[in-house]
Amino acid sequence: MDWDKLRIFHAVADAGSLTHAGDKLNLSQSAVSRQIRALEESLGTTLFHRHARGLILTEQGELLFDATTAMAKRLEAAEARIKDSEEEVFGHLRVTTTLAFGTLWLAPRLSALYDKYPDLKIDLKLEERVLDLPMREADVAIRMKEPSQADLIRKRLMTVRLRAYASRDYLERAGTPEALSDLSHHRLISQSPDSSQVSAGARMIQQLLQHEPQSTLTVNNYFGVLQGVLNDLGIGVLPDYLTEEFPDLVRVLPEFESAEVPVFLAYPEELRHSRRIAAFRDFVQDEVIAHRKHLKQLGKL
Template identity: 70%
Template sequence: MDWDKLRIFHAVAEAGSLTHAGDQLHLSQSAVSRQIRALEESLDTTLFRRHARGLILTEQGELLFEATRSMARRLETTAARIRDSEDEVFGDLRVTTTMGFGALWLAPRLPRLFERYPNLRLELMLEERIVDLPMREADLAIRMKEPSQADLIRRRIMEVRIRLYASRTYVEREGLPRTVEDLVSRRLIVQNPASPQVRAGGEFVQPLVAQANSTLTVNTYFGILQGVIHGVGIGSLPDYITAGFPDLVQVLPGLESAAIPVYLAYVQELRHNKRVCAFRDFVLEEITAHLRTIAPASE
C-alpha cells in the first residue's frame, strides 16, 4: 500500500474536504482527488461519499482511517522520542555484569533508579561471560576486569577485595579464629575452583583451602553468602556484598585479597545516549554513597 496515498487519505479524512486537505499538504485539489481515486482503485472500494457538508467516510473508509490515525499517533510518539527531551529518559537498556555484583549489589539499588526514571526498560544480563559490546550484545558492562575490546569508553569505578566473613550466630557458637592456623579446624565456604572468578579471589582462598579440614565450594557468591548467613562456616566474600548485611562479622581483619578493579564500559557511539548516561551517573552516585558507608569500617 502506497504510504504517500495513505498520508493524503488521512489528511482528507481529517479535513472532510479535498480543498482543505490540499491546502494543508500544499497540493492542488485535483492532485488530491487523483490520489484518492488511485487508492480506492487499489483497494477496490469506495472510501468517501459526497455530502452537502463535504466528504463523509464510508464504512471501509472508517476502517482505514482508524488504522491511519493509529499510525499517525505512533509516528508522533516516535518522533518525540527521537527528539528526546533533556529531562526524559526512557526506552530499552541492556546491562551486563557478574552474577554476584548484579544480584547482590546492583539489584537492591534499582528501586532508586526506577523512581528517577519510571519509563526506563532495563534488561540485566547476569553472567560471567564477557559479552561483545561492539557487537551490541549489551549496551553497558560492569566487570571485575578492564575490558580489552577496542573502541570502548571504560572507567574504573571502584576496587573490591575478598575477605573472610561469618554470621554473628556462628561467632557466638564457635568463637572467632585468632590466627590463620585456627582456620584449619573451621569449615571454609569458597568459590568452586572450576567456576569463573577473578584471579585475585582464587589466589586468596587457595592456600586457606589447601589446609582446611572441611570445605564447601559453591559456584556463585550468592551461594557462599547463603551458607555464611545460615552458619555453615566461614566464607570468602567480596566487600561490596557484606556492607548490606550488618550481621556478618569479618574474620581475621587484615587478611584479604589483592585489590580487584571494577570497570564500567560502553561503546563510543553511545557516549551521548541518555539511557547510558543516566545509568552510568546513577551507578557512580551509588558507589560514592556505598564507599562512604564502608569507609569507617576500613579505617
C-alpha cells in the same frame, strides 16, 4: 545484494523455519520462500539444507548469517542513538554484570534510578561470561576487571577486595579463628576452583586451602557462598561490598585479604551520546559515592 532479501534471510536463519519467519515479517510462507530462492540464485549458492523438521544453514549460509547478525546489531545501536531524546530518558537498556554484583549490589539500588526515570526498561543480564558490547550483546557492562575490547568507553568505579566473613552464630558455636592455622577447626566456604572468578579471589582461596580446613563447601558463585555464611555453615570468602547490605557479617582474620580488584563500567563508543547510558552511568557513580561514604561512617574503609 538486495537489503530486503537479506532481512528476510536473517529472519529465516534466526527462526529456522519459513513459516515462523513469515509470521514475524507478516509475509506468507510462499513469499518468504521466493525471496530466499531469489537470494540463493543471485549468490549462486545454497544457503539452507531443507528437511522435514526445518531449515539448517549451509556453510555459505552461516557466513552470510554472521554478516547479517553483525548488521542487525549495528542497526540496533543506530536505532538506540536515534531514539534517545535530548531531554528525556526512556526505552530499553541492557546491562550486564556478574551474578553476585548484579544481585547483591546493583539490583537493590535500582529503585533510585526508576524513581527518577520511570519509563526506563532495564534488562539485567547476570552472568560471568563477558558479553561483547561492540557486537551489541548488551549496552553497558560492569565488570571486575578492565575491559580488553576495543572501541569501549570505560570508567573505573571502585575497587573490591575479597575477605573472610562468618555469621555471629557460627562464631559463637565454633569459635573465632585468630590465625590462618586455626582454619583446621573450621569449614571454609568459597567459590569452586573451576568456576569463573577474579584471579585475586582464586589466589586467596588457594592460600586458605593450604591451611587444611576441617571441611569445605564450594559454590560456583558468591551468592551461594553468601547463603552458606548467612546460614551458619562456616567461614566464607566474599567481596567486601556486601558488608553494607549484610551488617551481621563478621570479618575474621582481618590481616588476610585479596589484592585489589578494580570494578569498571564500560559501554561502546557509538553510544557515547546515549541519554540512557548517561543516566545509568551517573546513577551508578552516585551510588558508589554513597556506598563509600556509608562504609566510612561504619568504619569499614
